[in-house]
Amino acid sequence: MSYEGQMLDDLRMPSKAAVETHLLTALLRHRGVVKEFAKDEDIVNELAGEFALSQQQRNATLERIYRKENRTVQSLLWLRLLFRAADNLAKLGLVSRPTATYKLSGKREWMLTEKGFDEALNLEGKQDLDKETLGVRSFEVQREVKVIISTPRPDSYDPVARDKRLITRASTSYFRSRGFRQAVIEAYDCKCAFCGFKLCSPDSLSWEVEAAHIVPNNFQGKDDIWNGLALCGIHHWAFDVGWLSLTPRFIIDVSSRVNSLSDKFAQIGKVDLIRMFGSKKTRMLLPTEKNLFPHETAIAWHRSNRFVA
């Protein structure tokens, strides 16, 4: 047995397989990404806590001697165990390595792949959850998000996909549609662009906010950030049916039909969820980057085709 193997045995450290399982489920809790392992990093202490590691187990140091180079390297045994587990998950295609993730996000992190996402949901008994509605990142979807947010905003933009051949393979459009949802929700900081409502589930896995298409899917609206808005469930519905729209200057516009609406409608307590925008010329919340703002051509389409002026 190797010196390291002997140490793992002597200290009764958890098995690599057990660490792999815990790491996968921790990735799910951390919304798909954890930082590279380093001493006192949250994820390192969190997993040590899950295994109830003693101070001795947490701090045991392995000394390796590189004779050729005439140097010794000390490293924490627990960090090496975590690294080896993550490395094996990467070999199995369940996580992406920090070098690959860095190219996407600029951060050195381990990230779930789609395969790892499925596996983690299985381990947690949550395989019935719809991945599309979860705020968990995966490498494949994040690759689409990068394309969506880094494509330069065109001056003249057609938000309608007129050429059906644009939709090629099913998996491409599946990742694109999930990438759209994630990119929109992140651009609006998980808030409704109209009322600012922000709420996640108790396990932090899913957000109430929805990624709305300005030109809807059933009108061949494209999965581009310029055709998207993050909206709460109520305002998404009200936007789709034409109670609400936007002016070219991003002011929320309310249908004049609202005047014929009974006081019994649209109210929760004292708040009227439609008329709240009518009188004050409320500007919608916009992403921090101008490149990600809704496009005026998409807004114009909505005013002409959906809004009940």
Ligand SMILES: [Zn+2]
């Ligand atoms: Zn809202």
